[in-house]
Amino acid sequence: MPRSRSPLLPSTPHSPLLDPTDTPHGAIPFDRIELQHFIPALDRAITEANELLDSVAANPEPPTFENSVQALGDASDKVGRVLAVYFGLMGAESNDEFKALIQTIGPKSSEFSSRVSFDPDLFRRVDAVHKEAASSSMNAEQRRLTELTHRDFVLSGALLDDAGKARLQEIAAELSQLQPKFSQNVLNSTNAFLYHTNDEDELAGLPEAAIEAAAHRAKAREYDSGWAFTLQDPSLTPILQYAESRALREKMVRAKGAIAFGGEYDNTRILRRIATLFHERANLLGFATHAELELEERMADSVDSIRAFLDRIYESAEPASVKELDDLIEYARRVDGIDELQRWDYAYYSRRVKEEIYDFNEDSLRPYFKAESAISGLFSIAGRLYGIEFRQLDDVPLYHSDVSAYGVFDENGEELGLLYLDLFPRETKSGAAFTGRWRGQGLRNGEMQTPLLFIVANLTPATPERPALLTPGEVGILFHEFGHALHALLSKCTYSALASPNVYWDFVELPSQIMENWVREPEALDLFAKHYETGESLSDELARKLKDTMKFHAGIRTIRRFAQEDLDLAWFASDPRGIDEIVLFEKEVTRRGSLFPDVPGSCLSTSFEHIFAANYSAGYYSYRWAEALEADAFSRFQDEGIFNQEVAASFRDNILAQGNKKEPMVLFERFRGRKPDADALLRRLGLIAD
Template identity: 45%
Template sequence: MFTEKFNTPYTAAPFRQIQLDDYVPAFDQTIAQARAEVDAIITNPEAPTFENTIEALEFSGQALDRLSSIFFNLNSAETNDTMQQIAQEVSPKLTAFGNDIALNETLFQRVKAVYNQRETLSLSPEQLMLLEKKYKGFSRNGALLNEEKKNRLREIDTDLAKLKLTFGENVLAETNSYFKHITNAEDLAGIPEGAQEAAAALAQSKELEGWVFTLDFPSYMPLITYADNRELRKELALAFGKKAFQDNAHNNTEILKKIVALRHERAQLLGYESHAHFVLEERMAQHPETVKTFLNDLLAKAKPAAQREFAQLSAFAKEKDGLDHLEKWDGAYYSEKLKQELFDLDDELLKPYFPLEKVLQGAFTVAEKLFGLTFHEIDTVDKYHPDVQTYEVRGESNEFVALFYADFFPRAGKRPGAWMTSFKPQYIQNGVNERPHVSIVCNFTPPTPSKPSLLTFNEVTTLFHEFGHALHGMLANTTYPSLSGTSVYWDFVELPSQVMENWCYEPEALALFAHHYETGEVIPQSYVDKIKESASFLEGMATVRQLSFGLLDMAYHAQVPTIDDVKAFEVAATRDTALYPDVAANCVSPAFSHIFQGGYSSGYYSYKWAEVLDADAFAYFQEKGIFNKEVGTQFKENILSKGGTALPMELYKKFRGQEPKPEALLKRAGLL
């Protein structure tokens, strides 16, 4: 099934036909097929050329890539014990195959031969970028090492692949294993009616009386933000903060230490000072010192504001409830109360204006106004779960642009958080522009028996954020799959997603979709003003929190660290960003999936880095009009469609006419 193109509408993944037993044989088959395609390049008697070596390599292994994207996407969004076992079985095979290519001396010599004559080949800028990427793909993955070091590299990569999977499995298991069963209605004081209703439905699904709260965000956040019962907030916050940091089979501390040590060993094998030096060579930032300077400069600007805000919040809690010390489980609760007092605004007031379906249609309308896209829901392609919605995306001339999947609600087999991914990339082969299949996966508040899914404002911005990534994937228009869509430097990839969030604060955009789910009334202008006013509320504290994650990431990866005790190491690394008293039983690192399971190691700073880009880019939209078609087209043609075909700063300057200035971010955050 996986070795040929799928015989389905748009060649969409035939989810209903795939059995779990199919995966391992399919991986074995497609790896063998990819191996044969690479062998044909290696044994080609003709002299190496761009076409017979670089392009041939780029388009090899397509069936394997397609299978991998389907399997690993489902392992994140719809997993079970069997899938996790399969992942543990196939990951080492994929790593070994990747290494067989990266460490093949004959293949590298062919690539190198083409690379050495690049000046004389009259290649297009995109072809040059591909050649550069392929050459670095070898040199950065051990092609220049001797045999002994190559073998050690293989061992490290195999171990890392397994450890990262186990890390994620442990976090998911810890998230799923905890729930708080409440039978006394008094304990629910302060918790919004919608969240209570969801908790009752959850209890019912477990055949329990009363209410159940879990560590999934849509369940956890309303409790930690609104529950008047401080002990209850404390219990949930402690459970959340000690995920994978408990004395049980899911503890990640030793796994984390091994991941860090192996990453450093790998970097040093390849001739780099640290894992961060290795990673950042392929980022806009280029060097760990640049990142540290960037984070510490922002910290210097944000910390005084954060300390003032923390003092204000502490004084408010003292005055309101006689609290002597503000603890971590008090932060969200009193922030919400203070926000209500200052702006007379809270999520419960706003949620009725943000039914999920309306917000989604709003994102579609923004994309239509800026980029000429239309979205049509279809039922002609398979879904991997009944909750998934599928759309055909068309352009201004009604041409087919992309297939779009949206998966919004939490369930047992889905990892926490929100992300964008793809089931098939965009590329041009044999004169055919193959269009992408893009997906966003979130964990939003589900509908209840009496209400549709109503989003918090934070969930609204999350949807727009992931949709921004999706647009980057959908509007891709490059020749080569490895340069297409979101295949860009990681500190550039957040620009399209973060810039989209800005429309959520604009009255002109909100008028399109923020309509009361019962009355149809458009969100009152007074609420819109308050959303804008409150956008920079406690922004100093929020910025310092983000910077703490970036600094922690760099502490693990920018030098070879000695980690005897993960907790002590974390406390030392984040000391300058600490506002709340430390909680001994809690530790961020063992559940910091972004850097230990996902691709953000040495890259967590890129959220803030991209905020500088997005604030500067949106300032341009504001200057010309937030639905200015000309600026939208410039953004589409210079950034969204170009993928990784040119250096990010070149693309940005083509769009903006200048390099980004951090002033726009500081102004927006109220930190100037």
Template identity: 40%
Template sequence: MTQAANPLLGKFNTLHETIPFGIIKITDYEPAFDEAIRIHQEEIDSIVNQTETPTFENTIATLDQSGKMLGRVSSVFFALLSADGDDEMNEISQRISPKLTEHGNSITLNEKLFERVKSVYEQRETLDLTSEQQMLLTETYESMAKKGANLKGENREKYRRLKTELSQLTLQFGQNVLKATNSFEMLLTDSADLAGLPESVMEAAAYQAKEKGKEGYLFDLSFPSYVPFMKYSSRRDLREKMYRAYNSRCLQGKYDNTDILKRIAELRYEIANLMGKENYAEYALEFKMAKNSHNVYNLLNRLLDAYKPVAEKEIQEVQVFANRMEGKNIPLMPWDWSYYSEKLKDAKYDLNDEIMKPYFELEKVKMGVFGLATRLYGITFKPNKDIPVYHPEVEAFEVLDSNDRYIGVLYTDFHPRATKRSGAWMTEFKGQWKENGEDSRPHITIVMNFTKPTGDKPALLTYDEVNTFLHEFGHALHGLLTECTYTSLSGTNVYRDFVELPSQFMENYMTEKDFLDTFARHYQTGEPIPQELIEKIKAASQYNAGYNCVRQLTFGLLDMAWHTINSPVKDALKFEQDSISRTQLFPIVEGTAISNQFGHIFSGGYAAGYYGYKWAEVLDADAFSLFREKGIFDKTTATSFKENILERGGSEDPMTLYKRFRGHEPGIEALMKRDGIIEE
């Protein structure tokens, strides 16, 4: 099959061999997958059938280099499925997912291949390997063993069946969440229904209605629509309507995920049981920084003990404020929190999104975020129209180092659309590796759902949206700056509970005057953000730190609960409520649930891993404390962070890399100081 027949399978004749999106048809994907699977299987067979004694180079390194065509097709398809997928792509994903799972199983469970890998692994103490080669050897062996390579007979076949069913259900779970999210709209035509909403929120809602050929103000469950409505609408009944719609997604009806999520949890338990583990968490955590569920619970419980009393005081303060504001007792419900806490924040700090947004014009924010990377690491971002993009809203940049050496491509995709799933994420169209003296550089994309431009007004971001941009950009830097030899260790291919360090580290700059001064200009007057406003941002940075932490702990504990089961769950709703009772800060709302829409753990990669966000917060607070000590733009410190964290990918144990940068293991004290839980 030639490129003329299928552009996904040939050489890309584009700048930096970027993906030629414009010539790829949706009918190209399935045959491309089939051919790429065939090619990969041939590559595996050539490793298995060779007569030479197994060595690191002819087995481990060659295995890492195999499957590049399949990796290319998969990266393109699944990245677009999340960012710009339609029903036809969803249907293709349902057909191709079992094939990919079966192909993956055929490699993992290939006895002759595993014998070769195991043979090299058993010689590891006598081999002259670099630290990266040692890591690749260990990861290759342990990954295959963890995926059933040591299983025999019926257990092998059972593993295949379980993994195939699991891949189909996780895909279905995510698609149900997307469809349920897109199925709800609230069109307001009465001015009384708009009470409390700022002009910018109403403009965005009117613009959205107009785009869909409707009169009035259209609100939906996408973040740029849902979050401002919940924060500013004084119509408590409509806030409740929105809250219930958002938190009842996939709880009933044709997109009901209840049976799916219970079965996903059961399948994971059965897989763990096959591997001799008492539950899925122990199976998943063995090769993470946390190592086991005891250490995860230790972190979550220590944080809960420290932060919950603070959260309860914060809620009481908001309750008193709400009662005073309304002149009567208003028992706080979940749909009241954003509204009244925002009002209190405004009263305490004279600070809200409407005050800040004029200083956060998207184009200027981009300049500031990119400029931060230039200041820290010497890299620059050059927009290039010759690089094809998959949607008119997407922009592509060549990324260059301080010597104008090409180091990668970055795609940015900022605004919501019906074909894009909710949230924000970074992924890659192509990873990085070194082969035959050539450094093949990465193509990275960051995808978000930020406030759109409305009419003549540019996209003005909220504080949280700028923070999210910094977060995903941190992931992008991890992917772009990597300098590894092997594909499976480069970039963000690190332990799940280490991957959030580079992203959350970047968020620390959001409260730094010297950073905000580089880009925050009023979109109309060009005036820099006032010093007074920066001081308010800094002062408000600890606002509701207790509540925000406990909310994250809720998700972490729920994730751990689902992945420490040792028998099927009969009542998913009761199971959830029991699992998070210790973090419950508001009355339970009947007909709502977290689990049914919890894509991170049921359709993403965070099963028994959501704790990683708090784990990484401990790391990033500790890491940034060194920058505070040396200077937030200190070149020496930034170079050390780049060389020991960003460039190294998963080439060494993450704690080794972290200690090399920081000089010691992290503790929770820096995080608690940053959040104001304990004094500096």
């Protein structure tokens, strides 16, 4: 975390956030960045950018791609650099003092964005280049960037009158405060919960590693004895899956459902305001709803097409889910006398049934997935697929001691970028898993830059008794985020605005979700799934069982996701101002995804960061959309070999390297040789026949 000093530093000529440094590999100089550097750096970056933008707007030469479209991106580069570091650290490592900077940074950032979008002279130059694009000497990549830049201006309000622009700017400024506040409330509310117990009976059924972690957590919170549990996944998930105490499971589910719902960190007013502002902005720009606005830059062409896509999945999964749920209810009644299955029962009884069917316990696989081995496996798989190499770096400044850094190199020795891994929970980081960029790939001010990426996760940490041992699900999270990183590292674009992962939001999850498949392939597991004490490889039988579990309760797992997908569309595909009582609204719109009785005092929307504080508003369907694409894409790997060099080269060249140089469907068809098979995902899950 950036250090702070008092009093605030005055603005100085040199800034570690802006000026060239001697850090190896072009890394961010985190060891020199202090809290007080951010505001002066942003002010200076905006001042310099405005001077450059003024010169672009006043250029007496006829508008060209180079002096107008490309010049716009170059002018804003330093502003983007400061904001990337700030917002990256906001999610990865921040305290209250650091977060408070958003009150200044948010409005400054918003005002600068509006200044660019609403400048009539800048838009006239871009518009002139856009009108001549088809007949000009521009190459395909330049025409694509011109088209997208022009669209950005229009969707940002360049064609509005002065009153409309002024209102859009007010909306942007307010959202710049509300959205970070929403995330802060989620984090603070999550961290505020701690359940401590001295009752050993409550631990019955929990894995030994979870009990050890709870004991260390209690000591860290200055309890003399006992065990402490939080809502962070490494603490929560073992309770839901293994705790025999139904009361303990209920307590945790109720606490999870109440995150940022009421109390000091309540998000109800904030989320209402965010949704209302989204809707008003869409109306100002000529769209009936926020969803219609968002779909201007998505593969899906309408809300109706999204609903049809989701309905097809629902219709295929619903019969299976009914039978699976009936069987589970009967099992719980038979073994424990449970008459009505509740939300806090599903993970527990589902796990028990799965263990009986497949005769193995996923938690028992932890010894085969030591965190360091999983990371090594990631790198080995990427090396076999794409010929790249990862080298741990000891000379790169880090923003926290938990973080490690790796240089990434192509098979010819070319440096492709830098990857930071930040994988274990802290109270100063987001509870989510995500991949971010300090810097993207592409040309900036005449220099080709390599990307600086970071992966943030909250995996099971080490304890004094044992190293960090992961579940297969946690390894899947790591592989997922690594897929995002590969998308950026293997990008080969001239202009950073087009570079991966700057693609349509319902395409961006394809590279991440396809990587998860290698976690379930015995040939890939053989590279890294080895017992941390004996070195013994995961047996073929266990590897096969792990893969087979993909189809276990596929109906229930598929149906439960509709709660979030339907809620997202309900908020943003209609006018949210007609929503009166949020809990009743949620109950109605999430009905088909809610398989268990409602939990009083719970609210999904108040902690739904993806749609209220990130970029997934009217886009949560994109995970499923991309999953359908990757199921079809991975079937080619399955048919021709999961390490087939020709297939891997095609995926790299046609998907990962291309960024946003072409429409996503064109890229997919180049890789697959045809349009997507809409039923590939359903077949993989066993929901329709092969």
